Amino acid sequence: MKAGIVIFPGINRERDMAIALAQSSGEAPRMVWHKETDLSGLDLVVIPGGFSFGDYLRCGAMAARSPVMQAVHDHAARGGYVLGVCNGFQILVEAGLLPGALLRNASLRFLSMDCHLRVERSDTVFASRYQRNQTFRAVMAHGDGNYFADDATLDRLEGEGLVAFRYATPQGEVTPEANLNGSVRSIAGIYTPNLRVLGLMPHPEDLVDPLMGGADGKPLFDALAAA
Amino acid sequence: MAREVNQQLAREFGLSAEEYGRVLEIMGRTPSFTELGIFSVMWSEHCSYKSSRVWLKQLPTKAPWVIHGPGENAGVVDIGDGLAAVFKMESHNHPSFIEPYQGAATGVGGILRDVFTMGARPVANLNALRFGRPENPRTKRVVDGVVRGIGGYGNCVGVPTVGGEINFHRAYDGNPLVNAMTVGIASKDRIFLSAAAGIGNPVVYVGSKTGRDGIHGATMASAEFGADSEEKRPTVQVGDPFTEKLLIEACLELMATDAIVAIQDMGAAGLTSSSVEMAGKGGVGIELDIDQVPARETGMSAYEFMLSESQERMLMVLRPDREDVARAIFEKWDLDFAVIGHLTDTGRITVKHQGRIEADIPLAPLADQAPLYHRPTAETPKGEKLNPARIEDRVGLTRALQTLIACPDLCSRRWVWDQYDSSVGGQTVKRPGAADAAVVKLEGLKRAIALTTDCTPRYCAADPEAGGMQAVAEAWRNLTAVGARPLAITDNMNFGNPEKPEIMGQFAAAIRGMAAACEALDFPVVSGNVSLYNETEGRGILPTPAIGGLGVLEDAAQAVGLALPPWLDLVLLGTTKGWIGQSLWLREIAGREDGAPPPVDLAAERAVGDFVRNQILAGTVRACHDVSDGGVLVAIAEMCIASGVGARLATHPRDIPGHAFWFGEDQGRYLVAVPDGAAFIRAAEVASVPAMRIATSGGQDLTLPDGGTISVKALRDAHERFFPAWMEGG
Amino acid sequence: MKATVTVMLKAGVLDPQGKAIAHALGTLGFKGVEDVRAGKVIELELAETDPDRARAAAEEMARKLLANTVIESFRVSLDG
Amino acid sequence: MKATVTVMLKAGVLDPQGKAIAHALGTLGFKGVEDVRAGKVIELELAETDPDRARAAAEEMARKLLANTVIESFRVSLDG
Ligand SMILES: Nc1ncnc2c1ncn2[C@@H]1O[C@H](COP(=O)(O)OP(=O)(O)O)[C@@H](O)[C@H]1O
Numbered sequence A: 001m002k003a004g005i006v007i008f009p010g011i012n013r014e015r016d017m018a019i020a021l022a023q024s025s026g027e028a029p030r031m032v033w034h035k036e037t038d039l040s041g042l043d044l045v046v047i048p049g050g051f052s053f054g055d056y057l058r059c060g061a062m063a064a065r066s067p068v069m070q071a072v073h074d075h076a077a078r079g080g081y082v083l084g085v086c087n088g089f090q091i092l093v094e095a096g097l098l099p100g101a102l103l104r105n106a107s108l109r110f111l112s113m114d115c116h117l118r119v120e121r122s123d124t125v126f127a128s129r130y131q132r133n134q135t136f137r138a139v140m141a142h143g144d145g146n147y148f149a150d151d152a153t154l155d156r157l158e159g160e161g162l163v164a165f166r167y168a169t170p171q172g173e174v175t176p177e178a179n180l181n182g183s184v185r186s187i188a189g190i191y192t193p194n195l196r197v198l199g200l201m202p203h204p205e206d207l208v209d210p211l212m213g214g215a216d217g218k219p220l221f222d223a224l225a226a227a
Numbered sequence B: 001m002a003r004e005v006n007q008q009l010a011r012e013f014g015l016s017a018e019e020y021g022r023v024l025e026i027m028g029r030t031p032s033f034t035e036l037g038i039f040s041v042m043w044s045e046h047c048s049y050k051s052s053r054v055w056l057k058q059l060p061t062k063a064p065w066v067i068h069g070p071g072e073n074a075g076v077v078d079i080g081d082g083l084a085a086v087f088k089m090e091s092h093n094h095p096s097f098i099e100p101y102q103g104a105a106t107g108v109g110g111i112l113r114d115v116f117t118m119g120a121r122p123v124a125n126l127n128a129l130r131f132g133r134p135e136n137p138r139t140k141r142v143v144d145g146v147v148r149g150i151g152g153y154g155n156c157v158g159v160p161t162v163g164g165e166i167n168f169h170r171a172y173d174g175n176p177l178v179n180a181m182t183v184g185i186a187s188k189d190r191i192f193l194s195a196a197a198g199i200g201n202p203v204v205y206v207g208s209k210t211g212r213d214g215i216h217g218a219t220m221a222s223a224e225f226g227a228d229s230e231e232k233r234p235t236v237q238v239g240d241p242f243t244e245k246l247l248i249e250a251c252l253e254l255m256a257t258d259a260i261v262a263i264q265d266m267g268a269a270g271l272t273s274s275s276v277e278m279a280g281k282g283g284v285g286i287e288l289d290i291d292q293v294p295a296r297e298t299g300m301s302a303y304e305f306m307l308s309e310s311q312e313r314m315l316m317v318l319r320p321d322r323e324d325v326a327r328a329i330f331e332k333w334d335l336d337f338a339v340i341g342h343l344t345d346t347g348r349i350t351v352k353h354q355g356r357i358e359a360d361i362p363l364a365p366l367a368d369q370a371p372l373y374h375r376p377t378a379e380t381p382k383g384e385k386l387n388p389a390r391i392e393d394r395v396g397l398t399r400a401l402q403t404l405i406a407c408p409d410l411c412s413r414r415w416v417w418d419q420y421d422s423s424v425g426g427q428t429v430k431r432p433g434a435a436d437a438a439v440v441k442l443e444g445l446k447r448a449i450a451l452t453t454d455c456t457p458r459y460c461a462a463d464p465e466a467g468g469m470q471a472v473a474e475a476w477r478n479l480t481a482v483g484a485r486p487l488a489i490t491d492n493m494n495f496g497n498p499e500k501p502e503i504m505g506q507f508a509a510a511i512r513g514m515a516a517a518c519e520a521l522d523f524p525v526v527s528g529n530v531s532l533y534n535e536t537e538g539r540g541i542l543p544t545p546a547i548g549g550l551g552v553l554e555d556a557a558q559a560v561g562l563a564l565p566p567w568l569d570l571v572l573l574g575t576t577k578g579w580i581g582q583s584l585w586l587r588e589i590a591g592r593e594d595g596a597p598p599p600v601d602l603a604a605e606r607a608v609g610d611f612v613r614n615q616i617l618a619g620t621v622r623a624c625h626d627v628s629d630g631g632v633l634v635a636i637a638e639m640c641i642a643s644g645v646g647a648r649l650a651t652h653p654r655d656i657p658g659h660a661f662w663f664g665e666d667q668g669r670y671l672v673a674v675p676d677g678a679a680f681i682r683a684a685e686v687a688s689v690p691a692m693r694i695a696t697s698g699g700q701d702l703t704l705p706d707g708g709t710i711s712v713k714a715l716r717d718a719h720e721r722f723f724p725a726w727m728e729g730g
Numbered sequence C, D: 001m002k003a004t005v006t007v008m009l010k011a012g013v014l015d016p017q018g019k020a021i022a023h024a025l026g027t028l029g030f031k032g033v034e035d036v037r038a039g040k041v042i043e044l045e046l047a048e049t050d051p052d053r054a055r056a057a058a059e060e061m062a063r064k065l066l067a068n069t070v071i072e073s074f075r076v077s078l079d080g
């Protein structure tokens, strides 16, 4: 899959993401500046983590209204793949590509630590190299990752099987203690109905090398590279 | 509107009568208000190092791998593969007490600029923090704000915060210390310096606009401002990490071209120090047109522009034919870009504002005739060497361990580092808590750098020379313990009022000790910062020469951590005599803060360290931890807690009392976990390094030689309790 | 003309910040604090001098950027 | 009785948020936005029914907790 990474001013995990994508695909992703509007030739558009526009006002709010986002909308509407991680997830939500909102962590503190994600379904391109109900480790690094949506939206997400990952214990139990940021129903990531747009808070791209503490995130990038 | 310039005003600006006399002599007339402001900040302790310069000269600064030592914005060392590490530590103590969040945040911002101004991409931040007693209600607020501020800035700019240290002591009640360190990586033949060159070349201002922030505190008494001056003149600067991030990217993008002749960040004393230093170092003159400086507020005077400490600004000298290239890059990043002057052949700084010459000062005497003081010193009386046999152990090993591992100075700092993004960049091999030094890989290479900050202020207070030596040795040891070759240090000398002989004596002695250690360990000082007058109501802080150390590993995969794997032999290297003076056991268990601190035997230090490093690089060592605060038993417990694996301890030598053996703080020691202890000890003997098998790992309990048993889980709970309970409870 | 946009979380959206402030006020000894909600205020200095048009502009800014209407509601007030 | 505490950065203090919002509004095509300041608002539901006492209490809460008076100023308004 030919991948591109969208760079907004203030984004800071684009290098991590590029390393993870290149490691799996053998090909450097294209870096797309936020003022560009042409995403043609890309199969996968990635919005990485960071602090777009400083996360001032609301995380992702200003980036979501940048020129490139119309092109991201169009790409998604054409059935293209989109991955938004951390700030990227916040941007997708602010742009209305995914439902809900990401509120301040329940602890009101920035959380930088490993967490475990339970795979809710594995019949998607993103999760195809994981097993359903398997847990994997990812790096959490955010101040506003507390997923929120109203009950009707949540019921629809659950009903249509659009919850991608939930915060869990290493053994795969979804408990309040494992839900570090307070997300509603422990939701860590969600899909669009066509399962081609994924937004998630923790960083699989920071665990793709045992030297850096593990390679739990690598299957996600391997799967994207092979698709 | 401006006040009359006279000796009285000079004093309010912080210049002594003698210093003002020198100003009159240099100028040959009464200086203008703006000129006096420029003299006062350039001759301030912060910019001129007038009390410390004579002593700092004693520090060794050279080694074959040192590319730039002190004198540039940051130190630069060759780390191989054509790359250089650029690093420095800087204090933001006073601002962090007034406004902990912004004070700490802008401290991080300032040190980042010192590093990327040299052409390096920042890859790691560390911070050395000292706070007052936890019981003091103010301390909690300061800790909360400082930690949030460091995270708020560092996380946003996307530089991982990978290490640091924290101590508590009542001496910091009214004067916490916030020392921030940044490490960047540059191509070793593309280092950018600040010496201006090229008569006629444009002087360019980039970054944020200038406001009235942080203008010289001394001038607050000036009548230049109306009754609403408090509203108008905040002394606290607010950091804007988003703009800093843009500035990093824009500067690095410009640095890939050949446009820059010289560049310097605007730090303390803002436009004044950056322009004076750039022109001064280059031996040229500089003319500034203040009307061109981007302003955030209206009606600012030349004096205010020159002294403002607004954040996120840089000054550069460009090649004239590259102005457009540079402008395009800064416009792309939505940053201000303005040509505010040019270089001249006058050797003077000339400041024009609204058609008037507001300042015109010869640069050479401003630098050469800056005050330099050889202030009187008084030696710190030495404490006696305590005999551990005469200090009764009333609690036993088990309870002492449980107390020590949970006390504020030794407990886990997880609550702190969990708020710092330590993984951004994707190169962090050893995160906080994983090893004695943080290890950060260089993108795309096998090579890694190791980083640490160290100082034990209670040792420095008891014997500043031994303490200064110990701080350097501990930094060297922490780098060694991960397998890195220590290369160089940066320092942050935090002391009280230098006009008091006993404080100046502490300073001089600490430098002596540091210099000896740097010399013996081939570990030169390449950058640093001095922060004096750290005292409130006449009471100074503990002398705190914080050391930031940097080392290199050719292969990141060779780095070892401190987590103890099961079924290994744990070997103690180095000499243990049971030094109890100034130990944490003495303070926390016996309730005494006295005695001489542990001495450092530099020859032994080097021999043991070189042996440990060679063994790590040879692949025989599975885990390593240096023995520092709390002694051997605390170090073993920390290794167990890190992995969740227990250990069974051997009995200690009869000739040393148990509490002194297990909790004494003799220097130059390491614990290593190895598969074959006997073979390892034989190798140590060959190298004349004292070694003894001290434990075997395995199980889930720590079993003490006196038969006491504590589960690792209970130890971990005790270790993790303090910070969350203190900060989040009630 | 100055327009002030006040943005508050909608009822039903958890407000951890408000809760934390309520708790902290309690710890400081303040009694009788029944509920606390935390929000944002954005003061806009507009060139527009006509109150109706200024209000309309501020409302549009709020809808388009200043508030996230999934979770927040806003109100606009004018002064000066 | 409800008291609203509005906390703004003091004049002259850099307001990075306000600056960024102004810039974003410009990008979105809004014209005539001359200045933007961002602040916080805290709505307090107080048991107190006497306006003077409610105001005094809210002011004390602002001084002690809600505002950081080193860099922020605040105002209190009452309604209902
Ligand atoms: N202020 C801080 N910020 C980030 N990490 C910290 C801080 N203080 C301590 N740490 C981390 O906690 C661990 C233990 O610190 P410390 O007890 O000072 O170690 P040592 O005694 O081995 O030098 C180290 O990994 C250190 O980097």
Ligand SMILES: [Mg+2]
Pocket: B436, B478, B626, B628
């Ligand atoms: Mg150590």
